[in-house]
Amino acid sequence: MGSRRARALRGLGVAVISVVTAALSHVIAGGAAPGGLGTGLALVFAILACTALAGRRLSTPRLIIAVALSQLVFHVLFSLGAAIPEAHGHSVTMLGMVMSGGNTAHLPALTTPRGVSALEVAGARMWLGHAVAAVATIVLLLHGERALAVLLRVAAERLAVLVSVVAALPSALALPRGRRLLALGDRRGVPSLDVLLSTRPHRGPPSPAL
Numbered sequence: 001m002g003s004r005r006a007r008a009l010r011g012l013g014v015a016v017i018s019v020v021t022a023a024l025s026h027v028i029a030g031g032a033a034p035g036g037l038g039t040g041l042a043l044v045f046a047i048l049a050c051t052a053l054a055g056r057r058l059s060t061p062r063l064i065i066a067v068a069l070s071q072l073v074f075h076v077l078f079s080l081g082a083a084i085p086e087a088h089g090h091s092v093t094m095l096g097m098v099m100s101g102g103n104t105a106h107l108p109a110l111t112t113p114r115g116v117s118a119l120e121v122a123g124a125r126m127w128l129g130h131a132v133a134a135v136a137t138i139v140l141l142l143h144g145e146r147a148l149a150v151l152l153r154v155a156a157e158r159l160a161v162l163v164s165v166v167a168a169l170p171s172a173l174a175l176p177r178g179r180r181l182l183a184l185g186d187r188r189g190v191p192s193l194d195v196l197l198s199t200r201p202h203r204g205p206p207s208p209a210l
Helices: 004-026 036-053 058-085 094-097 118-173 179-184 193-198
Strands: none
Touching: 004 118, 004 179, 036 058, 058 118, 094 179
């Protein structure tokens, strides 16, 4: 049961981060703002796919597959949802809508000086944005789990110190004023630096034989 829960949590984390970064890259690359239906469907499919691919350990190959799949699912679902309302009265193909992120009502009449259509430019920019988002997501997830573990350990240590100080307050307040700070600063349970240094070996090189 514990392994299933950990697997579900890893898959959920990968899916949520992937969908969020995909939404940001989609808008930055020129696509329309994500709609509620497209985002919801993309998140559901991403969670199912990422949970299925997530093993007991967050291996790099499975992480790459999960991130790429969630990026693709999000882009296609959102592009179709945004392009259908804009397609009325415009001769724009469904493939062109998906390639450019659904914001293509004005693109067929535009061309670049070298003859490359604006639709192709928008499509390339869109996929480049999703590729950058995928790489950023993979790096964040690979190193974010370790960073989170370190932060949790440090927070637990600081919380233990705070609890010990709070627990010592009642007895410290009962003492005379001059001894309160001494009681709160009592570090008899903590090894001093001298003790730690004395345990280190200070053996030098062997003396030359006579």
